[in-house]
Amino acid sequence: MSTSPASDRHIQLNPFGQLRHFLSIDGLDRNLLTEILDTADSFIEVGERSIKKVPLLRGRTVVNLFFEASTRTRSTFELAAKRLSADVLNLDISTSATSKGESLSDTLLNLEAMASDMFVVRHAQSGAPHFIAQSVTPGVAIINAGDGRHAHPTQAMLDMLTIRQHKGRFEGLVVAIVGDILHSRVARSQVRALLTLGAEEVRIVGPNTLLPRDAETLGVKIHNDMRSGLRDADVVIMLRLQRERMEGALLPSEREFYRQYGLTTEKLAYARPDAIVMHPGPINRGVEIESAVADGPQSVILNQVTNGIAVRMAVMSMAMSGQLAERQAAAETQASK
Amino acid sequence: MTALINVENLLKTMCDQLKGELQARSVEQPALIGIRTGGVWLADYLHKALALEEPFGELDISFYRDDFSRMGLNPRVRPSHLPFETEDRHIILVDDVIMSGRTIRAAMNEIFDYGRPASIILVTLLDLGARELPIQPDIVGQSLQLQRHQRVKLLGPDPLRVELRERRENT
Numbered sequence: 001m002s003t004s005p006a007s008d009r010h011i012q013l014n015p016f017g018q019l020r021h022f023l024s025i026d027g028l029d030r031n032l033l034t035e036i037l038d039t040a041d042s043f044i045e046v047g048e049r050s051i052k053k054v055p056l057l058r059g060r061t062v063v064n065l066f067f068e069a070s071t072r073t074r075s076t077f078e079l080a081a082k083r084l085s086a087d088v089l090n091l092d093i094s095t096s097a098t099s100k101g102e103s104l105s106d107t108l109l110n111l112e113a114m115a116s117d118m119f120v121v122r123h124a125q126s127g128a129p130h131f132i133a134q135s136v137t138p139g140v141a142i143i144n145a146g147d148g149r150h151a152h153p154t155q156a157m158l159d160m161l162t163i164r165q166h167k168g169r170f171e172g173l174v175v176a177i178v179g180d181i182l183h184s185r186v187a188r189s190q191v192r193a194l195l196t197l198g199a200e201e202v203r204i205v206g207p208n209t210l211l212p213r214d215a216e217t218l219g220v221k222i223h224n225d226m227r228s229g230l231r232d233a234d235v236v237i238m239l240r241l242q243r244e245r246m247e248g249a250l251l252p253s254e255r256e257f258y259r260q261y262g263l264t265t266e267k268l269a270y271a272r273p274d275a276i277v278m279h280p281g282p283i284n285r286g287v288e289i290e291s292a293v294a295d296g297p298q299s300v301i302l303n304q305v306t307n308g309i310a311v312r313m314a315v316m317s318m319a320m321s322g323q324l325a326e327r328q329a330a331a332e333t334q335a336s337k
Numbered sequence: 338m339t340a341l342i343n344v345e346n347l348l349k350t351m352c353d354q355l356k357g358e359l360q361a362r363s364v365e366q367p368a369l370i371g372i373r374t375g376g377v378w379l380a381d382y383l384h385k386a387l388a389l390e391e392p393f394g395e396l397d398i399s400f401y402r403d404d405f406s407r408m409g410l411n412p413r414v415r416p417s418h419l420p421f422e423t424e425d426r427h428i429i430l431v432d433d434v435i436m437s438g439r440t441i442r443a444a445m446n447e448i449f450d451y452g453r454p455a456s457i458i459l460v461t462l463l464d465l466g467a468r469e470l471p472i473q474p475d476i477v478g479q480s481l482q483l484q485r486h487q488r489v490k491l492l493g494p495d496p497l498r499v500e501l502r503e504r505r506e507n508t
Contacts, residue, residue, distance in 0.1 A: 018409070035412050042397065045416035051450040054400035056410070317400075321409035328407055 011133055013322070015329070020322035021133045021142045022315045024151040025192040033160070033196055039314035040161050040307070046083065047310060056317045057086035060117040064090045066145070067123040072281060073145050073155075076305070077120045080312035089116070104128075105135065112137050118320060119143070126150035126185075139327050141319035143312075149185050155280050156189030158311040160197060162304050163235055166276050170197040176229050176271070177220075178205040178261060179239035179288055182212050182250075186280050187239060195219050205229030206261060209250040226261060230270035237278045238263050241288045254287055264290040268298065276300045344497040347462060347478035348379070352386045354476050355429070358458060364427040367458070369393035370419065372444050375433025375491035379462060382497070383431060394419035401443035417447065424452030433491035435461040435477075438470035463489060463499070 009027030014020045019032065046054055062081040064074055074090065081088045093107065111119070118141040121129040126148030133142040146152040160170075167173055175194055181187045181204045194202045204211060205223045215222050223229030230236060241257060251257050263277065277289075277299045285291045294301060359367060369387075371380025373395060380393045399414035430444060441459060448454060462478040481489065488502045 039410070039412075039414055042400070042414045042416045045418070046400070049451055053450070055446070056400055056405055317410050321405070324406050325409045 011130065014326040016322075016325060018322035018325055019315070019318045020326060021129075022153055022319050023129050023133060023142065023144045025153050025156055025189050025196065026151075028196070030196050030198065033157070033193060036157055036311065036314050036318065037161050037164055039318060040157070040310040043083075043310040043313040044307070046313075047306070053083050053085055055085045057081065057084035057117075057320060060086045060320060061115060062086045062088050062118045062120065062316070063111055063114075063116045064088065064120045064145075065093060065111070065122070066091065067093045067121070067128070068146070070122055070146065072305075073122065076308045077143075077145060077154075077312050080309050080316060081118075081120075083309070084313055084317055086118075086316075089114075104132075108132065108136065112140065116140060117323075118316065120145050120316075122146045124148055138330075139323050141316075141323045143315060143319060146185055149183055149188070151189045152185040152280075153189050153193075154308070154312055154315060155186050156193040157315070158304055158308040159190055159237065159278060159280070160193050161307045161311055162278060162300055163276070165303065165307070166300060167234060170194065170199045173199045173234045174201045174203070174232055175199050175235040175237065176203045176205050176223075176233040177237045177239065178226070178229065178263065180210045180241055181206055181215070181239070182210045183242065184239050187237075188218075190237065191218050191220055203229050203233070207251070207257075226267045227270050230267060230275075233271040233275055235276055235278065236263065236268065236271055237280075238283075238289050240280065240282065241284060258287055262286070262288055262290060263293050265292050265296070268293055274298075278304060281305070342463075342479060342499045344462065344478075344491075344499060348382050348386070348497075351460060351462070351476050351478050352383060355383065355458070355460060356387070358475060359427075362427070362456070362458075364456070364458075366391070366427075367429045368421050368423065368426040368454075369429045370396055370431065370444075370448065372430070372432040372440065373397045373415065375462075375493070376431045378491070378494040378497060379433060379460075380431045381494065383429070383460070392420045394421065396444055396447060398440060398443040398447055401447045403439055403443065419451055422452055423448055423454050425455050426452075428454045428457045429460060430457050431460045433461065434463045434465060434489060435459075435472075435474055436465040436467050438468050438472035441472050442470055462491065465489070 008024050012021050012023055046052055064077055066074055078088050120143045121132055122145040128147050129142055129144040144151055144153055177187050191202055202220045203223055204220050277293055279301050283289055283294055369380050369384055369389060371377035377395050384393045395418045397415050397417045399411040459474040460476040461474045464477045464480045465483055486504045488504055490500050492498050492500050
């Protein structure tokens with residue numbers, strides 16, 4: 001499935017330049033990403049109240065459509081939708097309709113017949129949320145909750161929110177992303193978001209077998225060594241190492257990976273003393289990160305989880321808002337005919 | 338007409354009335370909340386004039402508006418900030434202009450999500466009439482009758498002044 005920044009912009013924004021689907025960071029400009037972060041800031045405050053709920057999506061139906069299991073991401077999307085007062089339907093498709101032979105299109109038609117307003121989609125195949133956004137009934141918003149190796153834009157935005165909270169800005173920041181970049185949809189979205197928001201330098205750090213071949217075209221600097229990769233970094237983002245990569249002969253061994261790329265207190269010292277440590281979770285202690293670092297004073301891993309709810313509330317309400325504005329404009333055009 | 342509105346003078350009178358109202362209700366330690374943006378400027382003034390020690394709260398009602406399906410989400414929403422518990426407190430709620438009453442409805446819903454207040458006194462600088470909900474301010478600076486194409490806006494914070502705007506008819 002081909003996706004270019006221009007077509008990504010076209011499909012994600014309504015004619016007024018407002019978000020209507022959230023599929024990828026590609027094609028979204030700095031102003032829009034900043035608007036997502038600002039809106040999320042307001043939702044963080046809502047999460048601190050005794051009643052952590054606002055009525056924005058009251059009466060709307062949000063369907064969590066997970067073709068690939070993910071407890072954490074699904075839970076935070078569910079909680080985000082509930083805090084916006086939406087009705088939420090969780091569908092674990094991997095164990096449901098498709099196994100009975102129903103096609104994706106038929107599944108979607110059935111869900112649309114239940115008057116759904118938004119689909120939150122996770123799929124193992126890159127481009128699946130784009131496909132759904134192109135074929136869905138107008139007025140229904142699609143949010144990408146991770147597709148194949150392509151993108152995980154809400155994870156990237158919650159990381160951006162966490163960085164902004166701790167560093168106050170993106171200008172001048174040096175950010176190192178460490179580990180399996182090749183298979184990581186999170187890393188791709190993070191790189192795009194960081195460069196769009198004006199980070200000074202984005203580095204990817206790992207063995208060549210885990211770095212994408214087109215790395216140079218991403219606008220990042222490549223390091224195979226932690227000492228040079230982390231030097232003077234303001235932010236260190238560790239990625240989860242998936243065990244199956246060991247079996248795929250991309251890595252010598254878990255122990256060897258940890259020795260070279262595992263984030264230990266010793267290696268973290270290469271970075272700036274006030275550097276923050278991030279990880280999209282779930283963490284593999286002793287595989288990509290040492291417990292002392294994961295639980296240490298520079299770790300903001302649990303802030304990321306809290307911010308995940310606020311960022312998802314922001315993109316859900318903004319996308320619904322963009323869809324409603326489009327529906328409204330269409331209704332007015334119809335009325336004036 | 339707006340040249341005749343002296344915000345400073347109105348606020349002085351409103352402050353005296355508010356003191357009387359608090360006394361009549363035997364409220365000793367009210368909690369002050371301004372609705373963004375104009376209401377916050379006025380709350381700042383009243384906070385000093387009433388010599389309240391506790392800081393005042395700021396409310397952004399964007400998440401509680403009843404026209405989300407028509408207007409969408411305000412892209413410039415900022416976090417509300419209430420630096421006190423609202424449970425069982427006597428609240429002074431301040432806004433610059435009241436018209437339909439929908440903003441105040443939204444603000445009261447938001448306040449209740451922080452806790453159940455003992456009472457709310459509503460203070461507005463200008464009352465434009467044209468109410469659509471049964472909500473009336475307790476203290477009003479001045480009532481105004483506008484033409485259909487006219488709008489008023491409080492500008493500030495220093496100095497506070499009221500501007501009358503002519504709106505194009507066909508919008």
